[in-house]
Amino acid sequence: MSTSRKLLLIGGLVLVNWAMAYGLWYALFAEHQHLEGMTASLATAFTRAGERNLPDARAAIDAYAKTKFAYVRHVDVHSHWGGLALLLILFGAIFDRVSFSERARLWLAAVFVAGSALFPLGVILQVADPGWLPRALAVLGSGMVTGAMVFVAWGLARQQ
């Protein structure tokens, strides 16, 4: 088996296990609290508005937005790590059909694996740091994955 295929298969299986373990951790320790928190914040916001206490109502809306921001990213990360891992394993199985030299395929596989790990990592880091660095990491990771996918499609088309 070629090194590029090994990299994709091992990378994919490690990533799929990581994605599922992450999902399990999130479901056990954070998801229910996030969901409860979002509903409670919204109910509080409207109740305070009903009491004509608008500063507290706005603070509760802000708390809701912050919790939802985190919730959406946790779910996104779980599904993107898992989905990209499936793609890695799948392309690992057929990577010999990508019609480039093994050296080029190895680079392509490395970019694909690194992008698949970095893109969701950048997304989840935004929860802790809303600055530019996590966003840049997510953009870089998604660019790597999309670029690798373009080359894989090209390589498969050349083979066909």
Next chain:
Amino acid sequence: MEARDTPVSRDGAATSAGHSFARLSPERLLVFGGIALILVGMVFGDVFAVFILHPNADRIGSHLLEATQAVAAGDTIAIQAQFARISALLENRGTKVDTHVHIIKFGYLSLILALIQPYIALAEHVRKRWAQVFLAGAILLPVSVFCIHYVGLTYSPLQFIGWASITADLGGLLVIVACLGFLAGLWGYLTGSRQTTTQAEQVFRDQSWAARTLLAGGTLLILAGFLHGAYYAGVYRDAHEEQDAALLGAMADRAASGDLTAAVEAVKQYGALQGSKAVHIAAHSHIIEFGLMAILLAFVQSYVFLSERWKRRWVVVFLLGSVILPLFVLLELRWGLVAGGGADVGGLLVILALIGMLVGICRHSGRLDAQSGAVP
């Protein structure tokens, strides 16, 4: 896994497929399990969309409107009652989405694990055991997630998590353990004494029209899904998140200040925003998943025992449905229910094609069993 070396013919994968698809083998277990999971997940998704998703969205909108009216009236008890109802509706919707997504994803994973069985350096009975553990977890998790809304916290020993969530997590754990088992087997293959898998790998070299078309179509669908996801994230996501909080704030503010007309308008805009977000996310995830499924189906074509004409028909039907569904989901923003109907037709085409291919795989299995004398 048996090791054989034979030349690869254009449609020759079919001849080799039988060797790795023996009766009650882990490959067969995972292929049948995978396709069955995907089919059940898709049918469930269609039923969920028609009977729960759309009616739920309307109910949530009307409760939000009533909560806004209660804010204007200063009736805090009514506000809390409305949000309790909204919370229950959101939980109902969320658990159904999770069931649909997980059951299909496990189906894909099952098919992928079937394909990499030649590289798992474990005894057949061990691989079969891991396949059974995987499928048990892949069934337990979505079934338990489906029950979360109905079981709630009844007899639960925990504050936030009910029994259905606990069994769902157990299902997830079983899937993880099985995947770790397969990973260990793959590691053993890569580092230990390797068996020749030339013939087993022929399934990846299937050059038939059906396999090539599914591979090319699947790759293009995934690429389109990536580009759409990047476009959505770059253009809409941040703006949608800001609008979400801003509209909720506007509802509360306007209602508290007695401007009920503006508050009702904010509720309407909020509903439209949720629709727009849901449509983009659904199109993004469905087009990538259909691409993934197309590539997976390319590899199981050697197990589909149908005439070449029927194999081609099912491939065309599958790819047509894979394009129609996400395209019409996007068009729902402009055309509403008409486009929704189009999307349902796309989903139906995909389901029909999957059933057609599953029938072919059943025929292939029956033929193998008859040849091996496993059946009279």
